[in-house]
Amino acid sequence: MSKAHNIQLTILATLLGVVFCFGQKKSKGDNLFFQYKYQQAITAYEDQLREGVLSEQQFLNLADSYFETNNFEKASEMYLELYKKDTLMGSHHFNKMLQSFSKTTNKERKEAFLSTMSSSFSKELMENMEFNQQLLGNEAADPGLDYQIFNLLGNSPQTDFAPAFYKEQLLFTSGRPQQKGNRYEPGNEDYFNIYSARLQVDGQISGVAPFSEIGSSRFHKATPFYSESLKSIFYVLSNTQEGELAFDNTGKNALAIGKQTIGGSFQLLLKDLSTSFYYPYYDEASGKLYFSANFEDGYGGTDIYYVYTNNGQVMSAPINLGPRINTPGNEIAPFMFEGSLYFASDVFYGLGGMDVYKSNMEGEGFSIPINLGMGINSPEDDFGLIMRNAGEGLLGYFASNRSGGKGKDDIYGFKVDEKPGLKTIAIKGKVMKPYNPSEVVDKAVVRLKSDSGELLAETYSDEDGNYRLEIPWEEEVVLESTKDHFSRFTKRFKEYDLEGLENTDFDIGISLYDDLVEEQEGQMVVKMKKFYFGNNDTQLTPEIEVELDKVVDFIKSFPSAQLRIETYTDSRGGSSTNFRLTQSRSDAIKRYLIQNGVPASNILYSIGYGEDKILNNCTNGVFCLEMLHKQNQRSLIVVLNDNVLFN
Template identity: 30%
Template sequence: MKVLTIIICIPMLVFGGALLAQPLTTIPYQAHLEKASEYSETNNYASQLDELEEAYKKKRDKSMIPLMADLNNKLRDYAKAETLYKRIVDADKSGNNMEAMFKYGRMLKMNDKYGEAAEVLRKVKDSDDEKWSSLAILELKGILLAVQTDSTINQVAVTSAGPKINSKSGEYSPFIFENELYYTSTALENGADPGKVYLVKLLKSQRDKEMAWAKPVEVSAMLTASSPALGNVAISMQDQVMYVTKVTFNGEEVATSRVYYCVRDGNGWSDPAIVQGLPDSSIVKHPMPGELYGRDVLFFSSDAPGGTGGFDLYYATKLSTGVFDSPVNLGSMINTPADEITPFYKDGRLVFASDGLPSFGGLDLYSTEWNGTSWSLPVNMGFGYNSPADDMGYVVDEEGYEGFLVSNRVGTTSLRGKTCCDDIFTFQKSKPVIDLDVYVLDENKPLRGGNLTIGEQFKPETNMTEGNDNNYKFSYELEINKGYFIKVAKLGYFPDSTYVKTTDIKVDTAFVVKINLVPKPEIEVISTNQPIRLNSIYYDYNDAKILKASKPDLDYLNELMIQYPTMVIELSSHTDSRGNDEFNQKLSQRRAESAKNYLVDKGIDTARIQAVGYGETMLLNNCVNDAKCTEEEHRFNRRTEFKIISGPTSIEIKKQITKERGKVIDTKTLETKAK
């Protein structure tokens, strides 16, 4: 009995990858061709290729090479495909086989041979064959993008998710939910019948003690005989709704792919129900919940009629759980005549895979930003995320720093060749370093010996207080996406505080906060009948008019009178010694009345203020009659004072030390609080 070992080939139409066939036993040449023809009718490319290769070994029929090259291309064995296409190009003496030359150049590109690929593709571009010339132009743009992109800048380290996640078959559609990795897999179970079409199961994995991904378990029995494969999975964090695609086949060709939803039910999920409102006569895959125009939406990829090309990206607005409005095409800014698949949306950013934009290889990952009304021009995400092979299925966790993607890049665990099958890869994006330097100052000069308290806003349990007797600088490293309350205090100074937010920071950032503390005034208790000088109230010579610079002190006195409604004061005015004594007496009375009127105009009862002019009878320095004094010394004698004559017994004021002709005079100024 002749045994055929067949493994299902799930087309990229659903997952983006394929499964391959194992070696065949010896069969006569013609039987190989007949079997190859049978497998061709069911699109079983792997088995078809195996039969053709066996037939070619028996009879070197060069007419078989183009078909074998195309099959290796479809099965993503780029190295073999390159070799076979080169044989076709070399054998074409006319040099007019632009199709073979284009495919050869593209395989060179996908095997990371950019220089050789460009040389071949330029010949195609310069040909008269419009179809292949236009395709060559796109590939050349991708090569130019690759060689001009510095692979060391902004590159993330992408590594395999490991043997417990990846198999020799294919793994697809990773998604992170509640710190667990959900994904689908076509891995064959031990003892499984290799001749049947196998289920694509939904699996999940948790981290073990070493933080590696543990052996996965099946999520639930979502599969039935009528829907034997689960294609893709995505979960709405907000609604706790899982979206999955169920796929049916006609032979091995996809017949239908529909989106279903399951609602979180305790620790499990409800039975899947079909999503209403999406195209029901087209392939619909890669569902992804998101938000546009303030509404919940579902992104997806579909080959529905009326699109831009093969598979386009769409969104549908959510009406209720499992029910969506008519789909809307994302437009030509994103969609191309080729395929756009695997959308992932987070915080206004859409990441998707496309082979219709300039790429490093086949499918590349691109990102676009939503500004509230439109999408930005898609940007290639660069090396690391992308490779010369196919890259798709990008997802990140809630914080946006750990993520996964799907790729058939070199390094996968493959059944055939180095690039046949998709694996899940993981990456870690470095969180930006956020430094905080707090400088404690007094009038912009270093102030040592302060205490700083820092903590997350509204979380007093996170507060941390630090003292620094020898320096005036405090340094911290902050975390991303948080708000910090910062308070600085020092004995003898009023405390001050500020707030720092670290949301939406994408690059290393340094916050520099300078806090100038205001010294507390030296407090002295002033009792009843003790004169208090209004320090900033001065008058021009021979004038009783209130100067503009005097108003702050009078305004403060007004506030004090309001604060203490029972307080009655004497408001006195003094002149310098120049001029006639009688004149000075009258002038000082007018000045006192002028100050009183200012307060009365502010609403203070006139009975609470006694205006008294003392003339030159109470000089503060030695500038008596005929003394030689400066104008400033004379001005120092021209002043207004007040004292409490009834009401509160004391108030608090600060001291101001001034010098007057070699003698220290302790004068009082009204610039602080009263009690």
């Protein structure tokens, strides 16, 4: 199929409407180019080129014409020439140049270009690219799912695309002939119209007919979406005035978004004579209306946006989904299912022209979009995916111009047991202090390693303590995190652990050394509340054990710490008795620590000092209040290697 029928690879060209030339005189090649007659435009531009009268803009138009007619060798050469001149090439044409390299023998040139220009691309784009290249390479683009993909019996020899569920029917867009339709010359078929068909048990359709619930028009009506809560159909339509096409001051007819309440009124929601809107999707949960548009300040060709609505009535300016989703290419056809955003993109690192990607929704943000891999995607254009639960699996539909179809674009159905997509491991959450979860830790390194210790991914927690890592599927991984003067966290995940992580947060606790120790009597000790043994007693009370558990946790956090247990008593009683008493108390502390997980090798000394180190004047023969004597009764856990612990 001609790329003019595929939104700058899918439906952009066919849906832009008719473009007439006003004002500045244009060449024959320009007129043909703006009418999407790319092969004829090539002939005209090549004649101009031989005469030496091709402007840089016309040179770019010629490169685009080669691209749209699949002559990627010539397209790549011309894009490269323009790039060397550093003139008209923008990010969207960079994407076309890279796509051309991918589809020719110039793949090495693509890698060379990326290595020199990577700093010019957004951080998110480079992360998306690296992850998808790794994922597709590791899995050979095979999702490991048993897809049952079938061509719909209701497809025509023309363009059929944009499936949408409507009760027990399937809506879709088609350029098939209508009884009194106007001919749309660039597509060499009728203006697009919306059709409905009955859904059969096996996923096939029957009874295809024009959809009667929306108003008639002689021009484009396309890409429907049905909202059950609003009982309304959202769709795009040609801008008109008094029943005729309406144009902006450059001669372009664009597409608007309207909402037709079933059995009720029609509302025009989004209209701009210079901007086309595509593929509306209404999210029932948030009230947001998502769509694609070709605003000039976007990241590439068409980007995905949303607006806030009140029962479908637009209440905000369009908001771009940002560089995690939108790229220098074209992004279209947003669809949400069970916490994931599905959309199509022709970004240069995909499998073909237009591929379907999945991104998990994370609050107001999105995860790295993941190519769905072979099956749903192909080396050709695949876009407009929808699906819903059916029995024990899923039933879905998408459009593609892959080989073996009936028309330019066909709609395909599919059945599958699980959500489509290549399998990954995504772990996210916060890094915080385990003894105070409200205190987060920023700039902590978080790593995922393989079972053999190979580094798979690395990131740092942000100012709110958030981290996120995603890698191609592994059956076992190790999660690690630390920061200077903090403990090291390590957690091993096996396959059954990983299955439940997709929609949950996994918080990491790392302890700050300075929070757990303090200086006492000129040495660094583990921080504990002061505790007392019973008179002449060596038994550990529950209150003492609570404090000793802090030592157990300290060693878990800092396993290389070397300890000395010191116990002291007051001056009352005989000196030798006090030595024996404090030694027994230190030994009791040591036994408890070892029984509760502290390795014996971490405890270098366990000493009872008796009354050798009195902290006040309460020495032998001096009368003191009980509270003053108690100041001398104490146990300390000294960190002997404090000065070298972090060297």
